[in-house]
Amino acid sequence: MSKINTVEDYSTLLECPYDASHRILESRFQTHLIKCKKHYKGEKKETCPFNSTHIINKSELEHHLKTCVDRKNFERSIQAPEPISHPPPEFKPLPDGEDWDVDVRAYNPAQYATNTPVLRSLQGASKSVRKQFRNDERKRLLALKSNGPE
Template sequence: MSKKLTVADKRQDKCIACPYDPLHRLMPERFALHLIRCAKNHPGSKMVRCPFNNTHLFSSDTLQHHVESCPDRAYFVRYTTPDKLPLPGPSTGKFFVESAEDWDAEPPAPTYNPEDHCRESFVIRNPQGASPSARRQFREQERRRFIENNKF
């Protein structure tokens, strides 16, 4: 006699049963989309949606009891009556941190100019938007510059 062992999926305990068909077990993030699709397969069901959360579906008999005890009702009440919210606690006040750094002072290094860097570092450059004769002349100048400085 052999025993069959089943390994439960770690996500299995997070699944929610579909109100239309309890055999449908879904992850919470897929539940809302499933309800839309599953409702099309059960057009004769008398399920009514909760006004506070569209994923709460109940029969019309039990809806009144659910609306009174719905956990999402608190969000609606808080939204409709913001003046009855508890007042925020006293502010802690502003504080100032002493520092020797001056972020407004100019940096000691000069700004970076990419053209100057390429000209001084012997980077191969390609003139953009120039005519063919101007490109030819530029390449000749670059060859001379590289040869004069023994970089070619």
């Protein structure tokens, strides 16, 4: 019989803010907080805006916000980006005689699929129409396989 859950490294266990007797694996901590919060009836708790796993007594929230270790990550993310230190690349027009818009052909996926040996299906049609479509598909694929016209 194999063990389902072994805890070899106890440093990954975290203490539940709602019940100090609960020790939870770090990977299961957020799930536990949701379940434990439903049954908690003690002092009013608040969630830290910098880390949702920090659940603090309402009276201690102000102190926690000043000393929260995740605050620096938040502040770093909202800082304005540094100005660009180099100019953007210089615009160079196309050489004479080169125009990419001249030979533009529209892509028609239905036409492409008709002339290629791919298996197509018909959705949303009646049973008899789908049956006829499957028969026509068999003929089309056989014609494409023999490289002859349909």
